Amino acid sequence: MAPSAASRGSSARRRAPLTRDAIVAAGLRLAGASDLESLTMQRIGDELGVTAMAIYKHFGSKAELVDAILDRLVDDAAVTSHGVSPGDWVDWLGATFGAMHRALAATPGVLAYVAVGDGVRFGERARDALRESLAVLRAAGLARREAQHVYKRALAPAVGRALLDASRAGSPAARASAAGLGRARRQLR
Numbered sequence: 001m002a003p004s005a006a007s008r009g010s011s012a013r014r015r016a017p018l019t020r021d022a023i024v025a026a027g028l029r030l031a032g033a034s035d036l037e038s039l040t041m042q043r044i045g046d047e048l049g050v051t052a053m054a055i056y057k058h059f060g061s062k063a064e065l066v067d068a069i070l071d072r073l074v075d076d077a078a079v080t081s082h083g084v085s086p087g088d089w090v091d092w093l094g095a096t097f098g099a100m101h102r103a104l105a106a107t108p109g110v111l112a113y114v115a116v117g118d119g120v121r122f123g124e125r126a127r128d129a130l131r132e133s134l135a136v137l138r139a140a141g142l143a144r145r146e147a148q149h150v151y152k153r154a155l156a157p158a159v160g161r162a163l164l165d166a167s168r169a170g171s172p173a174a175r176a177s178a179a180g181l182g183r184a185r186r187q188l189r
Contacts, residue, residue: 020059023065024065024068024069025072026044026047027065028069030043031107031108031109031110032106032108035111036109037112039066041059044065070110070123071126073104074125074128076103077099079099080096080128080132080133082099093133093136093137093154096129096154097155097158100158100159101159104163105165105166111162
């Protein structure tokens with residue numbers, strides 16, 4: 001006996017269960033095309049074919065979701081697990097910030113969050129990468145303040161070059177991030 005139209009319709013609507021991982025992956029995909037500031041739970045829900053409330057069952061707020069997206073970006077980029085020995089701290093730092101640059105250029109929607117201003121957000125993985133980078137610099141003999149200074153000096157070109165690369169590629173996310181950076185600069189003044 002053939003399935004009824006009602007049962008065919010319900011099986012067509014069946015999908016894999018919604019998970020935090022799937023939501024974060026969708027957010028990261030959207031960050032490649034748009035800025036995270038304009039990302040909404042509704043937009044992610046539309047991307048996944050679910051309601052915004054379904055997203056809120058997994059993430060209590062947009063800030064929590066953005067942190068998870070930033071963590072995934074750092075994890076996927078293997079920012080500090082690139083295989084270069086920390087004993088050669090100059091090459092290690094080059095590999096670390098090279099990985100950061102590539103990840104940011106590929107996902108320009110996150111640039112406004114990691115670049116400047118009060119809106120800067122760091123997920124736990126980004127804080128881990130920061131701590132590890134500072135530990136490598138300290139092990140190389142730099143004082144705490146010197147290590148922080150070197151880190152900031154290495155981060156700025158990685159972020160700036162990623163923004164330029166994404167802008168040259170005509171990325172709408174890069175334009176939106178550049179506008180967000182402009183707003184942050186005005187706020188800082």
